[in-house]
Amino acid sequence: MAGADPDAERCPRGLARAAVGAGGRAAARRLLARGLSVAVLEARGRVGGRTVTTMLRGHPVDLGAHWLHAGPINPLVALGLARGEPLRRAAQESHLRIGRRPARPAESAAFARAWAVADRAIGDGARLGGPDRPAASALPPGLGPWGPRVALVHGLVSGRPLGEVSLHDFPSMEYGDNFFIQGGYGAYLARLARFLPVALRAPVRAIDWSGEGVALDAGEHGVLRARAVVVTAPMMLLRDQDAVRFRPHLPDPVRAAIDGFSAGIYEHVVLHWPSAPFRGRDRLATLLGHRLQPPGLLTRVDGAPFHFFELDAPLAHRLDAARAGADGARRLVRETLAAHVGASGIRDLAVPAVSEWRHDPWSRGSWAVVPPGHAGARDRLKEPVGGRIWFAGEALSRAQWGTAGGAWEEGERAADAVADALA
Numbered sequence: 001m002a003g004a005d006p007d008a009e010r011c012p013r014g015l016a017r018a019a020v021g022a023g024g025r026a027a028a029r030r031l032l033a034r035g036l037s038v039a040v041l042e043a044r045g046r047v048g049g050r051t052v053t054t055m056l057r058g059h060p061v062d063l064g065a066h067w068l069h070a071g072p073i074n075p076l077v078a079l080g081l082a083r084g085e086p087l088r089r090a091a092q093e094s095h096l097r098i099g100r101r102p103a104r105p106a107e108s109a110a111f112a113r114a115w116a117v118a119d120r121a122i123g124d125g126a127r128l129g130g131p132d133r134p135a136a137s138a139l140p141p142g143l144g145p146w147g148p149r150v151a152l153v154h155g156l157v158s159g160r161p162l163g164e165v166s167l168h169d170f171p172s173m174e175y176g177d178n179f180f181i182q183g184g185y186g187a188y189l190a191r192l193a194r195f196l197p198v199a200l201r202a203p204v205r206a207i208d209w210s211g212e213g214v215a216l217d218a219g220e221h222g223v224l225r226a227r228a229v230v231v232t233a234p235m236m237l238l239r240d241q242d243a244v245r246f247r248p249h250l251p252d253p254v255r256a257a258i259d260g261f262s263a264g265i266y267e268h269v270v271l272h273w274p275s276a277p278f279r280g281r282d283r284l285a286t287l288l289g290h291r292l293q294p295p296g297l298l299t300r301v302d303g304a305p306f307h308f309f310e311l312d313a314p315l316a317h318r319l320d321a322a323r324a325g326a327d328g329a330r331r332l333v334r335e336t337l338a339a340h341v342g343a344s345g346i347r348d349l350a351v352p353a354v355s356e357w358r359h360d361p362w363s364r365g366s367w368a369v370v371p372p373g374h375a376g377a378r379d380r381l382k383e384p385v386g387g388r389i390w391f392a393g394e395a396l397s398r399a400q401w402g403t404a405g406g407a408w409e410e411g412e413r414a415a416d417a418v419a420d421a422l423a
């Protein structure tokens with residue numbers, strides 16, 4: 001949240017507030033750079049939001065965002081390069097296995113063709129205009145045996161199956177030219193939060209904009225007054241009107257834009273698996289030829305024996321319906337990988353961490369998804385409410401939706417708008 005305090009004696013240059021995920025950090029840094037004083041209110045006991053790096057067996061491992069997507073337009077890539085951060089381009093090579101063998105060249109080529117055809121069809125479908133519809137409806141029928149896999153992976157990275165994703169919103173994401181950062185994305189973003197005036201464990205329960213400026217009810221931290229606020233809490237949380245209460249209520253179009261998002265689900269099951277049959281570092285692996293398939297698999301992360309087995313929304317929902325918890329995810333992963341490499345192939349497999357962002361009270365999902373018919377919501381939320389409430393964060397980014405880079409871009413945009421408005 002970010003704003004400027006009307007109490008000129010106490011705070012002559014204004015006071016800004018933000019929750020510190022990527023979007024909040026960007027907003028706070030930009031507001032400081034624009035000469036406003038900043039206070040940051042963060043619900044958790046740590047900064048980082050959905051970016052966090054933890055140490056597992058002495059190695060830094062991201063439990064949230066890991067890829068710096070869309071290198072040419074991602075502000076965190078440009079900033080990282082300028083700061084001399086240890087960025088490296090993501091590998092283009094990947095693994096494709098069918099049953100217990102590597103795919104033949106003709107199979108790999110057919111798979112690549114199916115991707116190209118599907119992506120072109122979705123792009124063309126969106127460009128055609130007309131009423132919005134599910135992205136799945138644009139997939140051409142002739143993808144053969146590769147079609148279900150292409151649809152599943154698009155659903156994984158979208159956060160919901162393609163039938164639940166807006167066609168018009170879908171192609172806005174630029175996935176090419178990705179980067180990784182040694183030491184973890186979460187650790188990098190934590191470095192960018194250094195020196196920010198952050199109040200931790202300060203959840204904002206209510207935002208009163210009935211009078212002049214805004215009053216933020218931060219529980220034990222008291223009521224903080226400001227001339228404006230930038231709200232970077234996830235849309236999945238803002239949909240719950242009891243989580244952050246707005247007084248008066250938000251205007252109907254704004255409330256409808258927030259409520260229309262659905263929760264994207266994408267979870268890391270972190271594997272420590274030294275003998276995994278994948279060579280090269282940071283390579284995606286596709287395992288086909290069995291009923292059980294990892295929706296996503298990133299192998300030898302940072303060249304270490306760690307791998308990310310990615311859960312998509314359907315798998316996560318199935319685990320939740322069975323009340324299986326993290327151990328259920330571990331069993332599922334073992335069963336799936338054993339189906340592809342045999343029981344002896346997973347003898348040294350350990351699963352040291354399973355993320356559950358969908359159950360985290362301060363995220364309630366991995367990123368916000370635009371369902372069919374809701375395209376336009378991101379742009380709708382860019383308009384300030386009452387000239388003093390700005391929204392930011394990943395959900396507002398068109399070109400980098402669902403990403404830390406998009407959250408950063410939107411935090412800076414909102415901060416500039418606030419600074420211009422309060423100048």
Ligand SMILES: Cc1cc2nc3c(=O)[nH]c(=O)nc-3n(C[C@H](O)[C@H](O)[C@H](O)COP(=O)(O)OP(=O)(O)OC[C@H]3O[C@@H](n4cnc5c(N)ncnc54)[C@H](O)[C@@H]3O)c2cc1C
Nearest residue numbers: 019021022023043049050065066067204393394402403404
């Ligand atoms: C498993 C996983 C993998 C991902 N992989 C990638 C990836 O590879 N690359 C990528 O770019 N993105 C990835 N993402 C998405 C990325 O992490 C998010 O899009 C991005 O971090 C969101 O940033 P944000 O600032 O919008 O929100 P957040 O990071 O969620 O920040 C919002 C902050 O607001 C705080 N907050 C919430 N409610 C309140 C309140 N009431 N009062 C005060 N504070 C509050 C939260 O605690 C949080 O710190 C992934 C996400 C997940 C979960």
